[in-house]
Amino acid sequence: MDRRIKPKSLLSPLAKQLTSRLPGRGLLLAGLAIVLLFMGMAVFAPWISPYDPTKMVDKPFLPPSLKHFMGTNRIGQDVFSRIIWGSRIVLYVVFSATLLSMAIGIPLGLLSGYRGGKIDRVLSMFMDSMYSFPALILAIAIAAVLGPSPMNTAIAIAFVYIPTYFRMIRGQTLSIKSQLFIDAAHALGIPDKRIMLIHILPNLAHTILVVFSLSVADAILTEAGLSFLGLSVTPPTPDWGYDLRVGQPFFLNGQWWLVFFPGLSVMLLAMGFALIGEALSERLSLAQSI
Amino acid sequence: MPRYLLEIKDLVVKYYALSGIVRAVDHVSLAVKPGEWISVVGESGCGKSTMAYSIARLISPPGKIVDGKIVFDGRDLLRTSPKEFRKILGREIGVVFQDPMTSLDPLRRIGDQIAEVYMTHLGMKKKEAIEKAIEVLERVGIPRDKISAYPHQMSGGQRQRVAIAIAVALRPKLLIADEPTTALDVIVQDTIMDLLQSFKKEGTSILFITHDLALAAERSDRIAVMYAGKLVEEGPAEKIVENPLHPYTQGLLKSVPDLWGPKKIESIPGYPPDLRSPPPGCRFHPRCRYAGESCRREEPVLRCFGEHCVACHRAWVK
Amino acid sequence: MAKKGLGYYIVVRALMIIPTILILYTIVFVLLRILPGNPILAVVGTRNIPPEQLRHLEHLAGLDKPLIAQYFDYLWNVLHGNFGVTLASPMGVPVMDYIATRFPATLELAIWGFTFSVIIGLVTGMIAALKRGGKIDTTMRIYSIVAYTLFIPWLGMILQYVFGVVLGVLPTGGRIDPRINLQTITGLYVLDSILTGNLPALISSIKHLILPSLTLGIVLSGAYTRLVRNNMVDVLSMDFIRSYKARGIPGYKITWYALKNAFIPVITLMGLQFAILLGGAILTETTFSWPGMGTFIVDRIEYRDYNSIQGAIIFFAFFVAVISLVVDVIYALLDPRIKY
Ligand SMILES: Nc1ncnc2c1ncn2[C@@H]1O[C@H](COP(=O)(O)OP(=O)(O)O)[C@@H](O)[C@H]1O
Ligand SMILES: [Mg+2]
Numbered sequence A: 001m002d003r004r005i006k007p008k009s010l011l012s013p014l015a016k017q018l019t020s021r022l023p024g025r026g027l028l029l030a031g032l033a034i035v036l037l038f039m040g041m042a043v044f045a046p047w048i049s050p051y052d053p054t055k056m057v058d059k060p061f062l063p064p065s066l067k068h069f070m071g072t073n074r075i076g077q078d079v080f081s082r083i084i085w086g087s088r089i090v091l092y093v094v095f096s097a098t099l100l101s102m103a104i105g106i107p108l109g110l111l112s113g114y115r116g117g118k119i120d121r122v123l124s125m126f127m128d129s130m131y132s133f134p135a136l137i138l139a140i141a142i143a144a145v146l147g148p149s150p151m152n153t154a155i156a157i158a159f160v161y162i163p164t165y166f167r168m169i170r171g172q173t174l175s176i177k178s179q180l181f182i183d184a185a186h187a188l189g190i191p192d193k194r195i196m197l198i199h200i201l202p203n204l205a206h207t208i209l210v211v212f213s214l215s216v217a218d219a220i221l222t223e224a225g226l227s228f229l230g231l232s233v234t235p236p237t238p239d240w241g242y243d244l245r246v247g248q249p250f251f252l253n254g255q256w257w258l259v260f261f262p263g264l265s266v267m268l269l270a271m272g273f274a275l276i277g278e279a280l281s282e283r284l285s286l287a288q289s290i
Numbered sequence B: 001m002p003r004y005l006l007e008i009k010d011l012v013v014k015y016y017a018l019s020g021i022v023r024a025v026d027h028v029s030l031a032v033k034p035g036e037w038i039s040v041v042g043e044s045g046c047g048k049s050t051m052a053y054s055i056a057r058l059i060s061p062p063g064k065i066v067d068g069k070i071v072f073d074g075r076d077l078l079r080t081s082p083k084e085f086r087k088i089l090g091r092e093i094g095v096v097f098q099d100p101m102t103s104l105d106p107l108r109r110i111g112d113q114i115a116e117v118y119m120t121h122l123g124m125k126k127k128e129a130i131e132k133a134i135e136v137l138e139r140v141g142i143p144r145d146k147i148s149a150y151p152h153q154m155s156g157g158q159r160q161r162v163a164i165a166i167a168v169a170l171r172p173k174l175l176i177a178d179e180p181t182t183a184l185d186v187i188v189q190d191t192i193m194d195l196l197q198s199f200k201k202e203g204t205s206i207l208f209i210t211h212d213l214a215l216a217a218e219r220s221d222r223i224a225v226m227y228a229g230k231l232v233e234e235g236p237a238e239k240i241v242e243n244p245l246h247p248y249t250q251g252l253l254k255s256v257p258d259l260w261g262p263k264k265i266e267s268i269p270g271y272p273p274d275l276r277s278p279p280p281g282c283r284f285h286p287r288c289r290y291a292g293e294s295c296r297r298e299e300p301v302l303r304c305f306g307e308h309c310v311a312c313h314r315a316w317v318k
Numbered sequence C: 001m002a003k004k005g006l007g008y009y010i011v012v013r014a015l016m017i018i019p020t021i022l023i024l025y026t027i028v029f030v031l032l033r034i035l036p037g038n039p040i041l042a043v044v045g046t047r048n049i050p051p052e053q054l055r056h057l058e059h060l061a062g063l064d065k066p067l068i069a070q071y072f073d074y075l076w077n078v079l080h081g082n083f084g085v086t087l088a089s090p091m092g093v094p095v096m097d098y099i100a101t102r103f104p105a106t107l108e109l110a111i112w113g114f115t116f117s118v119i120i121g122l123v124t125g126m127i128a129a130l131k132r133g134g135k136i137d138t139t140m141r142i143y144s145i146v147a148y149t150l151f152i153p154w155l156g157m158i159l160q161y162v163f164g165v166v167l168g169v170l171p172t173g174g175r176i177d178p179r180i181n182l183q184t185i186t187g188l189y190v191l192d193s194i195l196t197g198n199l200p201a202l203i204s205s206i207k208h209l210i211l212p213s214l215t216l217g218i219v220l221s222g223a224y225t226r227l228v229r230n231n232m233v234d235v236l237s238m239d240f241i242r243s244y245k246a247r248g249i250p251g252y253k254i255t256w257y258a259l260k261n262a263f264i265p266v267i268t269l270m271g272l273q274f275a276i277l278l279g280g281a282i283l284t285e286t287t288f289s290w291p292g293m294g295t296f297i298v299d300r301i302e303y304r305d306y307n308s309i310q311g312a313i314i315f316f317a318f319f320v321a322v323i324s325l326v327v328d329v330i331y332a333l334l335d336p337r338i339k340y
Helices: A007-019 A025-043 A079-115 A117-132 A135-146 A150-177 A180-187 A192-228 A240-251 A257-289 B048-055 B082-088 B110-122 B126-139 B144-148 B156-168 B186-201 B213-219 B237-242 B247-254 B293-297 C003-015 C017-034 C039-044 C051-060 C067-079 C095-130 C135-149 C152-166 C189-195 C199-236 C239-246 C251-287 C293-302 C306-334
Strands: B006-017 B020-032 B037-041 B063-072 B093-096 B174-178 B205-210 B222-227 B230-236 B303-305 B308-310
Touching: A025 A079, A025 A257, A079 A117, A079 A150, A079 A192, A079 A240, A079 A257, A117 A150, A117 C017, A117 C251, A117 C306, A135 A150, A135 A192, A135 C017, A135 C251, A135 C293, A135 C306, A150 A192, A180 A192, A192 A240, A192 A257, A192 C135, A192 C152, A192 C251, A240 A257, A240 C152, A257 C135, A257 C152, B006 B048, B020 B037, B020 B048, B020 B063, B020 B230, B037 B048, B037 B186, B037 B213, B048 B063, B048 B174, B048 B205, B093 B156, B093 C239, B110 B126, B110 B144, B110 B156, B126 B144, B126 B156, B156 B174, B156 B186, B156 C239, B174 B186, B186 B205, B186 B213, B205 B213, B213 B222, B213 B237, B213 B247, B222 B237, B222 B247, B230 B237, B230 B247, C003 C017, C003 C306, C017 C067, C017 C306, C095 C135, C095 C189, C095 C199, C095 C251, C095 C293, C095 C306, C135 C199, C152 C199, C152 C251, C189 C199, C199 C251, C239 C251, C251 C293, C251 C306, C293 C306
Parallel strands: B037 B205, B037 B222, B093 B174, B174 B205
Antiparallel strands: B006 B020, B006 B063, B222 B230, B230 B308, B303 B308
């Protein structure tokens, strides 16, 4: 009755999704392609970026050309290079934030759902209240007090996504707990901690993957929002949201590339994760309905 | 007066499901006389509902009426325009479904739902329609003050009465009832059957669908037995009960509950076949104890002895 | 089971928002205080200031008392509509004064954005459901994902560019033409224009509202498109829809009944969506120089005026709780199956 799941099988849902010809395969592949493209940009930025993103490399306000694929901005920086390096900041902030909220939200959710009782009621009440509050506003407050820096932004974002993980894990734990094999494990005298880690958590892998993709998509938009409001990084660090803000007056003058490319990048990256989440959740509900 | 109110001729209905093509109704012919109660009997999955819904043109994708003709009161139903058909359906043909819990709109008062058919088909004003609704509600045995109740405030039996009230509101010539009592408990079942019979007495023909041969036998003029999308036996109710010719009908009769309890004394072994790939020859042969070589090879055709028809190679051997 | 229990239900449900507000209040209070740095020093920057002025400022902000006392003092004040005073530029102005002029602007934007999002979501979701499985369905599905992932300032700027600059038909910022004199009653300009019979003000305020609320509406509509579509597909396969058909009810009426049923679960989403909408409104306001709560908060952040930030956020907490109450009451009114 050892249902220990090997590390490999934690990833197998994703691997299987890719190869199986279920509906939503196109969405999944499109999402993965977009995400991998941006991740590649972030990882290989030093090699693929044509210019230093923080330096004035040419005349200001040059429209897109072969020399500057996305033109130059008001201080002569190369927009394309800033987009490439900007993907580093976004992904760094968003991944740190998401990992942090998972690290807090998942254990609390497990505990709350598994134990029940008072802990559960108190935790749930807190998390539900937080969940009902506009995430961006809360993140703005925290980021404002912490001051602008990528790590601080990550903390602010992490904070607001804790309830998302908590609620999902708690709900799933409750439903798994009611299934038979947990009772059996209990009867065999397996300690609670082991049951949670070895019998419940692996069963949540797929759900976590779905929520991860969707919350990363959301967090990307939150990060862009914070930096649009000037709460994420300080210049001249390349950052999409900030560049968008600075470009606004020039955009309305016709220098469209200053706004168009950063905003498009935000949308594409968020969409990449949203597509993955959408495809995976469709398959999850499909698997559950069978 | 025409001899038949409804004539189904060689009806073929298929479901084009992802997993394969389901031949739910396969060359079925059936006729209903004016004022007659005819029951269609068979295990679940034999295509009874599909056949009944074809009459009301309620088959939607992936289902499709592939072939056949349905003549109702001199009109070819499968060839009337949607607009014309909407005037027939609900007015000349009423339908009652199996599950009263889900067949009424949960967000609307039952009075409004009943009144709607008067307003739609007769162009009545709301006030007049509600008065008619109260009338028909009392006719099916529900107190008038329930007129402003919501479906969830009523019991299953009451809801089924409301569903019947809506179906008979305009005194249709034909009432199709698809297992109207299956979801109800036995005592309520009986009162619903009485109610249906009272409408038959007023001249409505009833096409009653059930898996329960005993229930059908009590009230029907005629009984048609379906198996795996085919009509296998058909005739006057008492002949079917006293002298069933098809082994399947015999099996159904034997599985009728004992007087002393709901236990089946002898049921047919096995299950109806998968209609994506029905067995060759007689579709019943894998479950038939009389099955012979011809049954495995050749599909039996419906043959009639007077009013009693059967599709079985061995009908007279036994 | 009749509607006469509604008053009772509302009271009970209203009492239930008290813990929610207390929790949010506590979270905000604790967060803003355990975070590093003296907020007063943050206001004045790193410059040395005379100790008595620092103390005066701390007194103004109520920071000279023990934390517990601060917690209850502030709570007491908030319950009396006193959200503290600004700490900078200008100093000592009640935060409530700002809220009183800024909040109606945000509310007006939110209401319009919300309306747009629901209408767009209902129409697209319904069309997708009626044409389910086809090309239109797929298009709507992609629309819902794209709308959801659109970055609000980006969409806002594109709309500004197209309608404000290129076509020149709509203003790109502000609430109303500054040359127009409008007497404010509720602070909702459209309503005020109607109340005072001021036609130029009405036209101008509607024109100013269109782009920002459309921006919010489009981004927020994605979630509705998808939910309405899925509910509608579920409802259309329900037995009572087939019953309607079997009664000869015309198709457009059946679609309407299906839509009503599909709409019920959408109401529960609305409370949450409204909260998300308020977050989005901050970005919209900044993009369109809309003088609402969002631009107020962003302004105050520049001055590190944390008293104002705290006041504004706690006010939002109240507002969100009230909205969830309203949504629940609407739900109870529309769904006869809800017992209260
Ligand atoms: N929407 C559908 N898609 C695919 N197959 C269907 C569908 N509806 C019914 N069927 C199949 O058609 C056959 C006949 O079904 P039905 O008419 O409901 O039988 P009955 O009413 O006798 O129980 C069954 O095998 C069933 O599985
Ligand atoms: Mg059936």
